[in-house]
Amino acid sequence: MAYYYVNRNAQTNGDHEVHRVGCNFMPKPENRQYVGDHMTCGPAVREAKRFYAKANGCYYCSNACHTT
Known part of the structure; x- marks a missing residue:
């Protein structure tokens, strides 16, 4: 975690x-x-999207959730 x-x-x-x-x-x-x-x-980005529609994973620490 x-x-x-x-x-x-x-x-x-x-x-x-x-x-x-x-x-x-x-x-x-x-x-x-x-x-x-x-x-x-993944769950962290989904939670962030509750506040910000354009939430995205950091390229460096959350690359699996980073979209371009």
Whole structure:
């Protein structure tokens, strides 16, 4: 299990990236929203989509859930 957070600030393409704790690209604490403790990134991205329609997995720490 890992803790996942979504970046409250969208990327230039409108995506709100979902990161696993320990990611080198984790947003600052004031810019992240906790989306749960999950086995994989899939449920974390689904949870993030409850808040942000354009949620996407981080290319580096949640690549299995990253779409281009």
